[in-house]
Amino acid sequence: MNWDDLRIFLAVARTGTLSAAGRRLGLDATTVARRLGRLEVEAGRSLFEVTPAGHILTARGQDLLGHAQTMESAAIACAEGAQAGLQASGTIRVSVAEGFGTSVIAPHLHEFADAHPGIGVELVASSGFLNLSRREADVAVMLARPQRGPLVARKLTDYNLGIYGRRGVARPLSSIADLGEERLVGYVPDLIYAPELHYLEETAPGLSATLSSTSVNAQAAMIRSGAGIGILHCFVGDLDPLLERLLPEEVDIARSYWLVMHRDLRGVARVKAFVDWLDGLVTRMRPLMVGRP
Structure with missing residues (x-):
C-alpha cells in the first residue's frame, strides 16, 4: 500500500x-x-x-x-x-491547560525559539486536552496521568493553589468558614472537564461560585477587578501585584502536572529538545509553582 x-x-x-x-x-x-x-x-x-x-x-x-x-x-x-547529528527542526504541537500555558510557557517561549530556531511551536492552551493517542498533539501537560493508550507519562512538577482577592478590596478573612459569606469566583460546575478542578468543593463542602467561567484567565480577570475572591494557581496570583493571597495556611491546594507524549515520539529530536527545555523552565520556577516565592 x-x-x-x-x-x-x-x-x-x-x-x-x-x-x-x-x-x-x-x-x-x-x-x-x-x-x-x-x-x-x-x-x-x-x-x-x-x-x-x-x-x-x-x-x-x-x-x-x-x-x-x-x-x-x-x-x-x-x-x-x-537527521541524526543535524539541528533539530520541524513543528511541535503542545497541548496544555490554559493557566499553565498562558502563565508559565508563553512568557518564556522566546527562550526556546532563540535556542532552537529550526523548531516551530504550536501552543494549544485551552480547557481540555488534545488526544495524543490520535496524534492530535505531540506533547501534553495534563492534570492527571492518563490510564490507557500508547503513551508515556511522568510527573513534570507539583504546584499549589490558594485563594486570592484584589489587594485593598478583599476584606480580611479569619477562617474558611468566612468564605460562605463572600462572593466567590470559580468554574461553571457542569462544565468542569477534570475532577482536579473541583477546588471549591475540596476547600469546604457546599461552596459554590456566584461568578463563574470555563476560563481560568477569565476567573483571574474577575478576581483582579474586585468582583469577588477565588482560587488561583500560585504562579498566577503571587506574580500579580493587584492580588493578595488570603488564608494561606488554611487554603493550600496541592496538585501535579504530568508530561505525556506518544511512545513513538520519545526519541524525536524536536520533541526531546522541547521537553528538556520545559524541564529546565519548571525547575527554575519551582518555588513560584508551589507558592513559596
Missing part, C-alpha cells in the same frame, strides 16, 4: 472528517476523498462508515489502523535516523 495514502487514512481516522484531515495535511477535502477511495479499492472493502457524526472506522478499518500506525512509527524512526 502507498504510504502517502495511509497517512491520509490515519488523518481521517484521527480527525473524523475529510475536511479536518485535509487541513491537517495541507490538502483539500476532494483530494483526501479521492486518495481514501483509492486505498479502499486496494483494501477491497470500505474502511469507514460515513455517519452524521463523521467518518467511523469499520472492522476492516480497525484492522488496517494498527498496521498503519506501525508503519508511521517506522517512518518517524527512519526520519530521525536520517
Whole structure:
C-alpha cells in the first residue's frame, strides 16, 4: 500500500472528517476523498462508515489502523535516523491547560525559539486536552496521568493553589468558614472537564461560585477587578501585584502536572529538545509553582 495514502487514512481516522484531515495535511477535502477511495479499492472493502457524526472506522478499518500506525512509527524512526547529528527542526504541537500555558510557557517561549530556531511551536492552551493517542498533539501537560493508550507519562512538577482577592478590596478573612459569606469566583460546575478542578468543593463542602467561567484567565480577570475572591494557581496570583493571597495556611491546594507524549515520539529530536527545555523552565520556577516565592 502507498504510504502517502495511509497517512491520509490515519488523518481521517484521527480527525473524523475529510475536511479536518485535509487541513491537517495541507490538502483539500476532494483530494483526501479521492486518495481514501483509492486505498479502499486496494483494501477491497470500505474502511469507514460515513455517519452524521463523521467518518467511523469499520472492522476492516480497525484492522488496517494498527498496521498503519506501525508503519508511521517506522517512518518517524527512519526520519530521525536520517537527521541524526543535524539541528533539530520541524513543528511541535503542545497541548496544555490554559493557566499553565498562558502563565508559565508563553512568557518564556522566546527562550526556546532563540535556542532552537529550526523548531516551530504550536501552543494549544485551552480547557481540555488534545488526544495524543490520535496524534492530535505531540506533547501534553495534563492534570492527571492518563490510564490507557500508547503513551508515556511522568510527573513534570507539583504546584499549589490558594485563594486570592484584589489587594485593598478583599476584606480580611479569619477562617474558611468566612468564605460562605463572600462572593466567590470559580468554574461553571457542569462544565468542569477534570475532577482536579473541583477546588471549591475540596476547600469546604457546599461552596459554590456566584461568578463563574470555563476560563481560568477569565476567573483571574474577575478576581483582579474586585468582583469577588477565588482560587488561583500560585504562579498566577503571587506574580500579580493587584492580588493578595488570603488564608494561606488554611487554603493550600496541592496538585501535579504530568508530561505525556506518544511512545513513538520519545526519541524525536524536536520533541526531546522541547521537553528538556520545559524541564529546565519548571525547575527554575519551582518555588513560584508551589507558592513559596
